[in-house]
Every structure is written in structure tokens, then in C-alpha cells.
Amino acid sequence: MICLLADIPLFPEEAGNSAPQVDAIYRALVGISTLMTAGLFVVITCFLIRYRHTSEANRTMLRLSPTYLEVTWTTIPMIIFTGLFVWGAIVFVKANHPARNATPIYVVGQQWYWDVRHQNGRHEIGDLHVPVGQPVQLIMTSADVIHDYYIPAFRQKYDVVPGKYTSLSFTATKPGKYRILCSQYCGTDHSLMTGYLFAMRPDAYQSWLDAKDGTGPQSMAETGARLFRTFSCSGCHGENIGVHAPSLAGIYGNSVPLQGGQFATVDDQYLRDSILRPTGEIVAGYKPIMPSYQGQISEEQVMQIVAYIKSLSQPPASATSLPVSNSSTP
Amino acid sequence: MSSASTTIEPSPTGAPPTRHPVTPDYLNDGYGLRSWLTTHDHKRIGILYLLSITVFFFIGGWAATMMRLQLLSPHGDLVTSETYNRLFTLHGVTMVWFFLIPSVPSVLGNFVLPMMIGARDVAFPRLNLLSWYIFVLGGIFTLYATISGGVDTGWTFYTPYSTTYANGHVIAMASGIFITGFSTIFTALNFIVTTHTMRAPGMHWFRLPLFVWSLYATSLIMVLATPVIAITLALIALERFAGVGIFDPRIGGDPLLFQHLFWFYSHPAVYIMILPGMGVVSEMITCFSRKRIFGYKFVAYSSLAIAILGFIVWGHHMFVASQSIYAGMIFSMLSFLVSIPSAIKVFNWTATLYKGRIHFHTPMLYALGFIGLFTIGGLTGLFLATLAVDMHVHDTYFVIAHFHYIMVGGMVMAYLGGLHFWWPKISGRMYNEKLAQFSAAIIFVGFNLTFFPQFILGYLGMPRRYPYYPPQWQVFHILSTAGASVLAVGYLLPLCYLTWSFFFGRHAPPNPWNASGLEWNETSSPPIRTNFEKLPIVTREAYDYPYPIKSDA
Numbered sequence: 001m002i003c004l005l006a007d008i009p010l011f012p013e014e015a016g017n018s019a020p021q022v023d024a025i026y027r028a029l030v031g032i033s034t035l036m037t038a039g040l041f042v043v044i045t046c047f048l049i050r051y052r053h054t055s056e057a058n059r060t061m062l063r064l065s066p067t068y069l070e071v072t073w074t075t076i077p078m079i080i081f082t083g084l085f086v087w088g089a090i091v092f093v094k095a096n097h098p099a100r101n102a103t104p105i106y107v108v109g110q111q112w113y114w115d116v117r118h119q120n121g122r123h124e125i126g127d128l129h130v131p132v133g134q135p136v137q138l139i140m141t142s143a144d145v146i147h148d149y150y151i152p153a154f155r156q157k158y159d160v161v162p163g164k165y166t167s168l169s170f171t172a173t174k175p176g177k178y179r180i181l182c183s184q185y186c187g188t189d190h191s192l193m194t195g196y197l198f199a200m201r202p203d204a205y206q207s208w209l210d211a212k213d214g215t216g217p218q219s220m221a222e223t224g225a226r227l228f229r230t231f232s233c234s235g236c237h238g239e240n241i242g243v244h245a246p247s248l249a250g251i252y253g254n255s256v257p258l259q260g261g262q263f264a265t266v267d268d269q270y271l272r273d274s275i276l277r278p279t280g281e282i283v284a285g286y287k288p289i290m291p292s293y294q295g296q297i298s299e300e301q302v303m304q305i306v307a308y309i310k311s312l313s314q315p316p317a318s319a320t321s322l323p324v325s326n327s328s329t330p
Numbered sequence: 331m332s333s334a335s336t337t338i339e340p341s342p343t344g345a346p347p348t349r350h351p352v353t354p355d356y357l358n359d360g361y362g363l364r365s366w367l368t369t370h371d372h373k374r375i376g377i378l379y380l381l382s383i384t385v386f387f388f389i390g391g392w393a394a395t396m397m398r399l400q401l402l403s404p405h406g407d408l409v410t411s412e413t414y415n416r417l418f419t420l421h422g423v424t425m426v427w428f429f430l431i432p433s434v435p436s437v438l439g440n441f442v443l444p445m446m447i448g449a450r451d452v453a454f455p456r457l458n459l460l461s462w463y464i465f466v467l468g469g470i471f472t473l474y475a476t477i478s479g480g481v482d483t484g485w486t487f488y489t490p491y492s493t494t495y496a497n498g499h500v501i502a503m504a505s506g507i508f509i510t511g512f513s514t515i516f517t518a519l520n521f522i523v524t525t526h527t528m529r530a531p532g533m534h535w536f537r538l539p540l541f542v543w544s545l546y547a548t549s550l551i552m553v554l555a556t557p558v559i560a561i562t563l564a565l566i567a568l569e570r571f572a573g574v575g576i577f578d579p580r581i582g583g584d585p586l587l588f589q590h591l592f593w594f595y596s597h598p599a600v601y602i603m604i605l606p607g608m609g610v611v612s613e614m615i616t617c618f619s620r621k622r623i624f625g626y627k628f629v630a631y632s633s634l635a636i637a638i639l640g641f642i643v644w645g646h647h648m649f650v651a652s653q654s655i656y657a658g659m660i661f662s663m664l665s666f667l668v669s670i671p672s673a674i675k676v677f678n679w680t681a682t683l684y685k686g687r688i689h690f691h692t693p694m695l696y697a698l699g700f701i702g703l704f705t706i707g708g709l710t711g712l713f714l715a716t717l718a719v720d721m722h723v724h725d726t727y728f729v730i731a732h733f734h735y736i737m738v739g740g741m742v743m744a745y746l747g748g749l750h751f752w753w754p755k756i757s758g759r760m761y762n763e764k765l766a767q768f769s770a771a772i773i774f775v776g777f778n779l780t781f782f783p784q785f786i787l788g789y790l791g792m793p794r795r796y797p798y799y800p801p802q803w804q805v806f807h808i809l810s811t812a813g814a815s816v817l818a819v820g821y822l823l824p825l826c827y828l829t830w831s832f833f834f835g836r837h838a839p840p841n842p843w844n845a846s847g848l849e850w851n852e853t854s855s856p857p858i859r860t861n862f863e864k865l866p867i868v869t870r871e872a873y874d875y876p877y878p879i880k881s882d883a
Contacts, residue, residue, distance in 0.1 A: 008805060012791050022718050026789070029719065033709040040680060040705055044698070047683040051619075052690075059685045070628050073677045074670060081666040081712065088716030089659050095721060096655060111495070145491040146585055148650070148725060152791025155722035159651045161586070162490065163579025166652045179800065183725040183793035185484050187495060188411050191796035294580070 016154025099135035109147035126195035148184035172199035224308025252313035370455035376441035390424035415482035422485025434606035445849035448530025468510030489577035518552035532868035544609025593644035607744030619686030632671035665715035696747025703739025728788025759835030773820035779813025
């Protein structure tokens, strides 16, 4: 059994930017816990032997103030725990903060697989291909129940929640094939909702991305532009239209004033909410006349339209940026 | 200290002092099913609870056994995923609501609380009986839900899965828990009023045994938290049955709302499941060290501190559930804070051993096992309170191992220890000491073998609720299942020898452990229907073992 165990690692591989930091805290915690448990074990064992009922050890009381002791063993753990809290919080905040230049990849979880779309339209089910050394941000939502996107080799996970976008940010550090697991119970085949993450060198990743065949899907923004017309969004939000609706060009990433005096930052979540619950946050100066698309549009389609609206805010040099009139239908 | 055996003469006034064939006690104060099912005696109600939770313990244990057998193989060879999901739901629901929560409070608390404070019964004896009937009614709903096909939501009932997608008898199961909640609330109410109003003359608050303090703190949590789970389950039923959008975003709800409500109850409920155990351990450590507890007030107040802090840490279940990152930081900090009162208790128990006169009877073995396992469970809780580490181990076997160290390694050890400790009072008989010590050792070894490998599995990334798993983790699952079979033997042994001793064991003296405390020194074994011949007047502190300690027999 021991030689069997010797072959089995106690840590998963470290393949993401946060993994070494999480492992460092974990090692510190294991060290502190072992020290405390062992210390307690030794002290208790000594007391049990020395003061067993048959022993004639001296039992006259030492003059030791209980309050002094209580304060000591309250304060010391408090200081250690505060340190651990701060360390853990810093690593957590850093891990969950997407880099400015992170590549967005769109993930929709549903019973019981992951539906993944890359910006250029490359689509995969279950697995995920990412470039090594480049920050990636998964923008995730669920089409049914709560799932959780978990990559043990990166020491990272985040819930995938219906009705909102959550994100998982990481940079793969080592090429290889790593497990993806669903770690939030989601029904019968929860344990089969798994796949592999392929961390590839950037050039290999690029050729993998480009390997879609000629008749394959367009980029997400292109598909989004088509959907923008199919769902008649362009009827109001297009240029030179009589309807009084806000123009969507250049709004992504900006702050817009809302009715009631608040401001909202236009991000993926705001755009999603505006499509599905348009009367929730109305831009100041407009009437709540937009109908809801709840139930008529899939999560993938919402993501494509969001990608299209985002593309309207990118510099014209960007390959994915296409004005409405230029988009072609397949 | 007056020798206990001379203070008690179980001779009712007027009865001849000659040996009566049957000494009147609560066990022979009326025979037949009817006398038990209509009893208002807190001791008999404690026994009714003991029998019913034992049934649920073995139902939940059976589900765990099936799961452990399934996990011997990574390919899910024994049962289907659907069955497996129903098994872990059954295991969680029965163990949490029908075993752990009522275990120490409703069985041991009911039995000894009135005696410890010098009362003839609890404040509301009829309500006490009603609590048990409500408990049984809730249990029947749960068993109905199980037998008619089961529920596959897990004991956590996360939405929108439980309200929209799960098939199975979610509403029946939720009703069972809803109903049982009232039993918990009534028992807690009874304990609070009893502790406030029924203490014997001279039994002021800082003379109370620490078990009473811990039951008091637990009762406060029960009364304040249980209504929240009742509301939550009612909302689930409303959304599932009537389609009112509360938790499902497709009909306008918010799934996170459920998690906030659920953990606002369920985290305090974790303390419902450990605080009473800590009280039992305080009793056993002092008794078998023959020494007053070190830092009485610190131990007493730490129970209240846990009860209060326990209400403001629920968000640590939601670090990666899309809760705000700032909320996560606050909850992480508060979770570290809540570990401090628990640490204070462990250190005070250790200091109590110092210069004691330590006996190694079975209850003491359980108490020492509790300290070790609870320490490991508590320290691994710090891993989970650390945001960055939780990001990796949340919802993995690390969490499973952690809370089983607290719930099973802590509470079940304390419950079994307490059951052995007060068994002479409950049954009037002594069990076989050697066999009992042997069983305690088996349970300790089996427990560690079952759950320690799960920490490693968790860090490797094994998610919970997986009937299929990657084959390279199989070795740890085999270790765990091997441990579980040892543990099963450890649990069946006390069932056998305690039952045997109830009928055939040696008669117990009133105070077999030479313990302090009214229940040992002022009542017979088993006690009479009204506990005391004459209500005691308390003139001493709790745990007034003579000091410096003279050598005792």
C-alpha cells in the first residue's frame, strides 16, 4: 500500500498562474495546523500519563493566573488567523481580477455539458483550448441550473449561474491536458459533466482556432450582427431610425446615466440584462418601450449579440469590428 | 465531598426500609405502550427520542454504506447515478435533521437537563411530548418521500434545481423537514424556559453545569434560526407547486437568494450540531479528571459567543457563488473569528487535565477522541475560511472531510460518550467496560481511516456528489471505504452491548463515576419519576471536586 501511495501525488499539477500561490497558502496552513495539532497531542499525552489516577505526581496548584493564560491563547491564534485571512484575500482578489488584455471566451453550462465559443466563432463542447502565457477570461452563464467550472490544475473554480454572467480569469502557465469538472451539483449526470482543458503554445492555439473549415461558423460578432437584424434589434437601435432608442455604437465600457440619477457601466452583464429585462435599467432620456426577449433567445445568441455590440466599441482596425450594413448573411 | 452512595436512600416515605422487590423508578412507573406514548416524563421522552433517532441513524448509515460501496469503483458499478443522488440526499437529510440536531439536545438534554438544575421536569412537559410526536410526523413524511422514490436534490436543495428541474418528492421531503423544525423549536423553547425558571434554590447561573450553558446557547440558535429554514422550504414549495418566481431567474427569481436564506439557517445549524457536544465533553473531562474545569466563565461565554458569531458567517458557503468579492472578504474574516471561541474551549479542556487525577473510562475516551478530531475539523475549517484556498477546495471532498470531522468526529463522539456517561442513570445498569473501551477505539480508528483520505482527495480536486470519478483517485476511495466498514462495526457494537446491558447488565450505583452534579448525587439510578425525593438546595459551585486532590478509590 505504501509503495502504491508513493506513486500518487498529493497535489494536482500546477498549470495556472494562481496555482503556486494557492499551494503556498495551503502549505502554510498545513504547517500551522500540524504544529498546533501535534503540540496539543504532545501536551495532552503528557498530562494523561503524568496525571493518570494511579500516579502520585505533585498536584499542588501553581500560582498561575487563568486570565493571563486565556488572553495568551486567544491573542496568539487571533494574530496568526488575521495574517492568513489577509494573505488568502489578496490571492483571491488577484485571481478573480481579469487582466485588461484578457481574451474573452464564452461558456454556457447546461445539463450536462459545457458549450464553449471562442471569439472567432470556433465552437467546442465539453473541452476548452487556451493559449499558454496569455490571460483568458471565461464569461459564463447557465441555460438551466447552477453549475461550477472547476479546473483543479489552476486551483480555480467559479459558479455558473443562470440569469447572470460570472467569470473565471486565469493564465495557463504550462502546456498540457488538464481536467475540467463541474463541482456544483446539477442533477443526474453531474459527475459526467467533465472535459479537458488543452493549454497550447500561442502559435498552436492560433492554428487550432483557424482550423475551422470554410463553411464553418462566422465570428461571434458576425453572427451577432446577423442576429441583431433577425431579432429586429436594428429596427430601433440601427442608424437613421425614427424610433427614439439609444445608439449602441461605442457604448461598451462607458458609464451611462440611468433614469433616477444612477449610473451603470456598460459591461456584458448590463447588455445581457438590457436584452432580457429591458425595463430594469433604462438609460436616462428614453422611454421603457423595448420588449423583453426572455424565453425567445438562447444564452448563446445573447452572448453573440453582446459580442457584436462590444465589437462596435472597438477600434475599426479590429478584425471583428463590422458595421451593421457590412455584415453578410451565409 | 460527601460520598454519593450514602446520600441517596431510595426509600419513599412510609415504605419500609427493607429491600423491596421493585424499587420505584421512572422505568417501572407504569408499563405498556400506552404509559410510554402518553408520558409527560422528560426522561421517558428522552428515551422515545433515543429510540427514534437510532432508527434514523441506521437509515442514514445504510445510505452512507451504499455510497461507500459504490465509490470502491470509479466506474459506478453498483447503482445508477440517479440512485446515488437519492442516496446522498437521504443520507444528508436523515443525518442532519433526524439524527444530529436532535441527538444530544433531545435525548441527553431532555434526560439530564432538569436533573442538573434540580427540577422535577421541564417547564412544559406536555409540549415536550408534543415535540416528539411532531418529530415522528416529520420523520414519516421524510420516509414517505424516500420510499415513494426519493429526492435527488441533496440536503441543500439548491435552486433552481430543486424547484424546477428535480423530479422526485421534493415537496414531501421539504414538508418533513418543515414539520420537524417545529419539534426543534418547541424543545428549545422548553429548555430556555426551564433554565430560566426551574433552577433549584441556590443554583445561580454561574453554578450551572457547562452542559446546561451549551444547551441554553443551542436553544437560542434553534429558536432564532429554525424559522428561517421553514420560510425557505415554504418558498421552495411555492415556486415548485405554484410557479411563483422566487428563485428561478427564468420567471424573475434569484437563485442566490435561496443560498443566502438556506445558509442563514444552515450555518447556525452547524453550531446546533456541535455546541451541545462541547457541553457533554466539558462534563466528561471534569468528571474523569476529578477537577474543576479550567476557566469556567470562558467556556460558558464561549458558547454564547459561538451562538452569536455563528449567525454572521453564512456567506463563507458562497465565496465562489457569485457573491460580491467584498462580502466574501467580510465573511472570510468573520469565519476566522468564529474559530476563536472554539479554540478557547479546546485549550481550557486541555488545561483541565493538568494536575487532574485522570481515569480512562469509556466516556473519557470519547471525550479525548472528540478533542483530537474536533481540533482537526476546526483547523481544516480555517482552510475553507481562507478565500484563496476555498476557491480550490470548495465543493470538493475536502469540505466533506472537514464537516465529517466536526459532525461525526465531534458530535457523534460526544453523543456516544454522553450516552455511555449517563447510561447508568438512563438504564440503571452498567455496560461492559472493556467492550465499550474497545468499541471507542474501533470508532476512532475507523473514523480516521474513512475521512482522512478524503482531505487528500479534495485537494486533488475530487468534487462531491460524484458517483463516477477519474480512476487515479481510486486508492483513496478504497481506503475510505475500508475505514467505513471498520466504523460500521464500531457503531453496531454499542447498539448490541448497550441493549444487552439494559436488560441484563449489572445494577448501577447512584453515582458510579464519583461525579459532582445533582443528577449524580441527589437521584437514584434510575431516578424516580419526579427525579428527587426532596428538591435539593445548592450550596456549591459546579465541579467542586476536592482540591488539592486526595487519592481516591
